[in-house]
Amino acid sequence: MENILSYIDQYGYIVLFIALMLELIALPVPGEILMSYAGYLVFQGHLNWAFCILAAGIGSCVGMTVAYGIGYKLGYPFIEKHGHRFHMGPDRLNRVSNWFSRHGNKMLIFGFFIPGVRHITGYFSGITRLPFKIYLIFAYTGAFMWTATFITIGKLLGPQWDQFHNSVKKYLIIGALIGAVIFILIYLYRKNKQKLHQWMVSFIKTMMEKRKRKAKLFIVFMMLATLALMSLMIGLIQDFLGNEFADFNELTILLITSIFERKWITEMKVTLLPISNPALISIAMLTFIWIIWKSNERTYDILFLLIVGIGGELYEEGIRGMFHQIAPKMSPLFPGEQTLLATVIYGFALYLIISYSRNNSFRIGAVVVVIATLFISGIAQIYIENKWPSDVASGYVFGGVWLGLNIILLEMLRLFSFLREQ
Secondary structure, three states, rough: HHHHHHHHHHHHHHHHHHHHHHOOOOOOOOOHHHHHHHHHHHHHHHOOOHHHHHHHHHHHHHHHHHHHHHHHHHHHHHHHHHHHHOOOOOOHHHHHHHHHHHHHHHHHHHHHHHOOOOHHHHHHHOOOOOOOHHHHHHHHHHHHHHHHHHHHHHOOOOOOOOOHHHHHHHHHHHHHHHHHHHHHHHHHHHHOHHHHHHHHHHHHHOOOHHHHHHHHHHHHHHHHHHHHHHHHHHHHHHHHHHHOOOOHHHHHHHHHHHOHHHHHHHHHHHHHHHHHHHHHHHHHHHHHHHHHHHHHHHHHHHHHHHHHHHHHHHHHHHHHHHHHHOOOOOOOOOHHHHHHHHHHHEEEEEEEEHOOOOOOOHHHHHHHHHHHHHHHHHHHHHOOOOOOOOHHHHHHHHHHHHHHHHHEEEEHHHHHHHHHHH
16 A cells, blocks of 8 residues: 555656556555545645546546446347346346436435445446436546545545544545435335325225315325434444544544635634524524414413424433433533524524425425525634534434424414314
8 A cells, every 4th residue: 555655755646647547447456545535635735636536537437438348248138148047037126227327326326425336336327228418427427526536535644644534534434325215215115106195095085175185295204304304313322322423523624624724714713603602592583483473372382482492401400411421531521512402492493484385485495494594604613713613513413303303293283273173
């Protein structure tokens, strides 16, 4: 490994081109480490960032093209002749080929970030006879996204590129796997759309009218979302008690401080204002006015506005106090106070906007503004206030659980009230 890195020191772009080409032909070359190290050399000023991406990207594209050609020329005849030995006859190969023609483009892009997957997608595309033009567009796009990502990370991390390489790789793999799961779920939905439609029709027929149907479906959706957040919350608690946030915290802080230099300090201070206590109180008051103006169930909405806000403060204090007693040597700010309260207040306001507004553009705009506000203010807390990223992230999750539970309860009360009137 040290010999290969020394070659990059001497020959730079040529080594990147050859190494990435060989890796995509499925030879055992540590491409991600080489790209991260090249990024470090960019940080030192020895290499050019754009030229590194160009050399690595073109090398990857050449490797993917060679893999496609081998799969196209040799793979299809081989499977036609011997495929029956491993249950891959012509009929099954045609079905796989049709599927890959429709959905393989996504695999070509995101597969680069999953070790093992990127080494076979080229061959498999050739074997299944994926149209070459489609293959070029998506394979080359994925290649440049992959190379640009790791070279840029190496540049941002600088001298710490080696220390955090495995952590960066781990989180990218997790992200890619999450994307793959989402893709599989979408595929299964499309494949079974008719059956699901029939089930939904049968389910809807059991309901008496539109309002009741919407309420029940929304409650089910919120329950699933809240259960997912609870599962994530349990995982965060386990990691917190096991003191397993060190790599995540150090890596996130390093990336944020590398991306946002000290000249951003004024802008970052401004982004903290929307989650300050005066701002949150103002959002709660505006939410109260919105309820008076739009709501037909003001009593319930005002009651839960108070529960979400005041109860959220008590919930946050209680949770943090409990963790401080259980693990006094750990961070006393887990979960993050301002992040949790902002998630609760902004989230409940957004829920009421979506519930009572009939303007879709306004709804979409509100969703974008709230998500951007919470995300950017979270970065600012890490950048300005030196808060641990794990504390900030846990605030989102714990706040989401509290918000979800209250929305479910509110919707159930509304439904029961409606049923009593029938």
